[in-house]
Amino acid sequence: MAPPLSTLSPSTMAVSHFPLSKPLYPKPTSSTSSPSLQCHSSISEQLRPLSLSLLKDTPAHDEPANSKPTWVNPTKPKPNVISLVRHRKAKPTSNGNPQSISLNPTLLQTLISIPDSDKYLFFSTLTEAFSFPPSDDDILFLLNSLYRHPKKSILLLEWLKESSFVMETIFYNLVLKSLRNARQWDQIDRLAHEMLDHGPQPDNITFSTVISAAHKCRRFEKAIEWFDVMYSAGVIPDEVTFSSILKVYAILGKKEEALILYERGRAAGWKPDHVAFSVLGKLFGDAGDQDGMLYMRDEMKRLNIVPNVVVYNTLINGFGRAGRPNIAKELFEEMCQLGVNPDERTLTAILKIYGKYKRTRDAMDICARMKESRWPMDQILYNTILTMCADLGMDSEAEKIFEEMKQSHKWLPDKWTYSVMIKLYCRTSKSERAWQLLFEEMPQRGLQPDVTCYTSLIDCLGKEGRVDDVVAAFESAMETVPSQIDDQLCCCLLSTMAHCKDEMQMKAILACIEKASPMLHRLICMLWNESVEFDEIKESFRKLLSKAPIYVRRPYCNCLIDMCTFRPGFPLHRPRELFHLGNIYGLYQGLQTRRLSEWSVDLRRLSIGAARAALDDWLESVAEAVEEREGLPPQFRVFTGYGLDRFKSVLPSYLERYLSDTGAPFHKSEEMTGSFVAEKADLLQWLQSQGILSVGVSEIL
DNA sequence: TTAGGGTTAG
Numbered sequence A: 001m002a003p004p005l006s007t008l009s010p011s012t013m014a015v016s017h018f019p020l021s022k023p024l025y026p027k028p029t030s031s032t033s034s035p036s037l038q039c040h041s042s043i044s045e046q047l048r049p050l051s052l053s054l055l056k057d058t059p060a061h062d063e064p065a066n067s068k069p070t071w072v073n074p075t076k077p078k079p080n081v082i083s084l085v086r087h088r089k090a091k092p093t094s095n096g097n098p099q100s101i102s103l104n105p106t107l108l109q110t111l112i113s114i115p116d117s118d119k120y121l122f123f124s125t126l127t128e129a130f131s132f133p134p135s136d137d138d139i140l141f142l143l144n145s146l147y148r149h150p151k152k153s154i155l156l157l158e159w160l161k162e163s164s165f166v167m168e169t170i171f172y173n174l175v176l177k178s179l180r181n182a183r184q185w186d187q188i189d190r191l192a193h194e195m196l197d198h199g200p201q202p203d204n205i206t207f208s209t210v211i212s213a214a215h216k217c218r219r220f221e222k223a224i225e226w227f228d229v230m231y232s233a234g235v236i237p238d239e240v241t242f243s244s245i246l247k248v249y250a251i252l253g254k255k256e257e258a259l260i261l262y263e264r265g266r267a268a269g270w271k272p273d274h275v276a277f278s279v280l281g282k283l284f285g286d287a288g289d290q291d292g293m294l295y296m297r298d299e300m301k302r303l304n305i306v307p308n309v310v311v312y313n314t315l316i317n318g319f320g321r322a323g324r325p326n327i328a329k330e331l332f333e334e335m336c337q338l339g340v341n342p343d344e345r346t347l348t349a350i351l352k353i354y355g356k357y358k359r360t361r362d363a364m365d366i367c368a369r370m371k372e373s374r375w376p377m378d379q380i381l382y383n384t385i386l387t388m389c390a391d392l393g394m395d396s397e398a399e400k401i402f403e404e405m406k407q408s409h410k411w412l413p414d415k416w417t418y419s420v421m422i423k424l425y426c427r428t429s430k431s432e433r434a435w436q437l438l439f440e441e442m443p444q445r446g447l448q449p450d451v452t453c454y455t456s457l458i459d460c461l462g463k464e465g466r467v468d469d470v471v472a473a474f475e476s477a478m479e480t481v482p483s484q485i486d487d488q489l490c491c492c493l494l495s496t497m498a499h500c501k502d503e504m505q506m507k508a509i510l511a512c513i514e515k516a517s518p519m520l521h522r523l524i525c526m527l528w529n530e531s532v533e534f535d536e537i538k539e540s541f542r543k544l545l546s547k548a549p550i551y552v553r554r555p556y557c558n559c560l561i562d563m564c565t566f567r568p569g570f571p572l573h574r575p576r577e578l579f580h581l582g583n584i585y586g587l588y589q590g591l592q593t594r595r596l597s598e599w600s601v602d603l604r605r606l607s608i609g610a611a612r613a614a615l616d617d618w619l620e621s622v623a624e625a626v627e628e629r630e631g632l633p634p635q636f637r638v639f640t641g642y643g644l645d646r647f648k649s650v651l652p653s654y655l656e657r658y659l660s661d662t663g664a665p666f667h668k669s670e671e672m673t674g675s676f677v678a679e680k681a682d683l684l685q686w687l688q689s690q691g692i693l694s695v696g697v698s699e700i701l
Numbered sequence B: 001t002t003a004g005g006g007t008t009a010g
Helices: A010-016 A041-054 A107-113 A119-129 A136-145 A150-162 A169-181 A185-198 A204-216 A220-232 A239-251 A255-267 A274-286 A290-302 A309-321 A325-337 A344-356 A360-373 A379-391 A395-407 A415-427 A431-444 A451-463 A467-480 A487-497 A503-516 A518-528 A534-547 A550-566 A574-584 A608-627 A650-661 A680-689
Strands: A592-594 A598-602 A635-639 A675-679
Touching: A107 A119, A107 A136, A107 A150, A119 A150, A136 A150, A136 A169, A150 A169, A150 A185, A169 A185, A169 A204, A185 A204, A185 A220, A204 A220, A204 A239, A220 A239, A239 A255, A239 A274, A255 A274, A274 A290, A274 A309, A290 A309, A309 A325, A309 A344, A325 A344, A344 A360, A344 A379, A379 A395, A379 A415, A395 A415, A415 A431, A415 A451, A431 A451, A431 A467, A451 A467, A451 A487, A467 A487, A467 A503, A487 A503, A487 A550, A503 A518, A518 A534, A518 A550, A534 A550, A534 A574, A550 A574, A550 A608, A574 A608, A598 A608, A608 A635, A608 A650, A608 A680, A635 A680, A650 A675, A675 A680
Parallel strands: A598 A635
Antiparallel strands: A592 A598, A635 A675
């Protein structure tokens, strides 16, 4: 008998019944940061008692953790959360016509050529083709062949019903698959309900297909709904259905729900397979949750499951995303030692990580082994190697690979390749070459540049102060990829404004911004207007940020501060107002540090205007601390960073000049490159001389 | 596609 829905429904079994105020496994403290695959067994140990307390209404499960899963005795009560036996695929037998007739070879083509709307012709063609009831094999052949013709699949099903054929679940399942391929959710939902109401009885495959169809049609709520329906219909999901629904939880970021479902399955004796582990691995990896991934590894060890290539790929990607290149490397070497051959995706994952974390030696090692071991290659991997060279500053190697691709018959450069090369040339300020690739070579090869190509070029041209060329590149982007114009490109336009020489140039960029983002244009007009007050700016800025992706929010704020700092005409208080807003929205966390021996401000990752605002803000906070009679350290430090190339040295040079021009008593630190220090007495006296500090310094010193 | 589930690039 099916268990009551209230105890099994995933929507109720998760958060509503078991609110989790704490994570399911403990996070390591910041002092224990050494990455090791061996030291985390305690996580699962600590998870175990918690899981048992959560799972009171599941069948008793008193075996040791490392015993093999066991539900093999059919006299024991069947687990009611997950069926441990996978649904058996068996051909239907009820239509009593075991011998397949040889189908007219032209029948299929005839059926496909009939217009979808001509139901009469479709039916009469079928009736004519079969002088006696068709065999199940014939029907299955036709349904499989009509996979890419969903409307015809439905018509065939209707003809079978009208012909009083005994309908089998498998026929419906095949039609559902055809509809899933065509992403026709409403039809799928209708057909599945028809099965529930009138038969044939939906089985595990029906529900798995419906759930994965909801996933593919991005109707995630429907996937969860049908998982509930499955239990209420008395069909117990097996491991395939479990993986399908876990995948849906993963996409929705419902980590707790996924883990609780997983634990319930485990408590019922389920031994998850590679697919389930790769779904969980992706879930944890996307969340940057390394403890989750390590817990998963422990689980696999306990169950004596050696990860396959897909699980390794998932974990390597996940640890790369979580900022743990050493663990990713350990996993890669482990799989090679175990004889699990890396595939294209594995190599893509590990080389991406080595590029991102500047692991040149490791990257070269992999490239050498790729040649020796004849590891596989594909287009994405080829482009990833190119990206890696660019990330590692190996520009001449990147150019060599690019030229090889142009000569190649197999791995021709695509728009991704060009995007990498354009970015590389823009980074090294070779805007002419980037321009040539975008406007000449790509069209010659029939490649349509995407927005990232334009964004790289506009950013570079803007930094070089080539405003007319920025406008020309933007106009081209508006013409070719108008729907792709995004916040990142808007940011580059904003940043160009700070480099405008005159009002005419500024108006030209403003006109671009108006076309790209009317919302941003409105905010700029408000910032310009002295009579617009802080609260109005705040609301307009909030609207802009809330629709922008997270990674663009801080650059947006930086660029707006730069514009208000360096363009004449903006009210003088705007930069500090915007910096204050940036703080309110959490864009500038962790800039200031207070230790007993030293207070400091880190300006290294800010734009010039934002750095100036942050420095002024910090100096004021020091003055406030003095006025509040807080204990002060003997020394104060400003981190400005140091730049080796033209672009990276702009901020440190500016800040050095700014500190010097204001007469602030900061001098270059000898023991820490890229920072300036001041003694307490000198700084307080200067703060008082500038009117920033109102109390008398002699009282304090 | 051969009745159902998994992993790659700015």
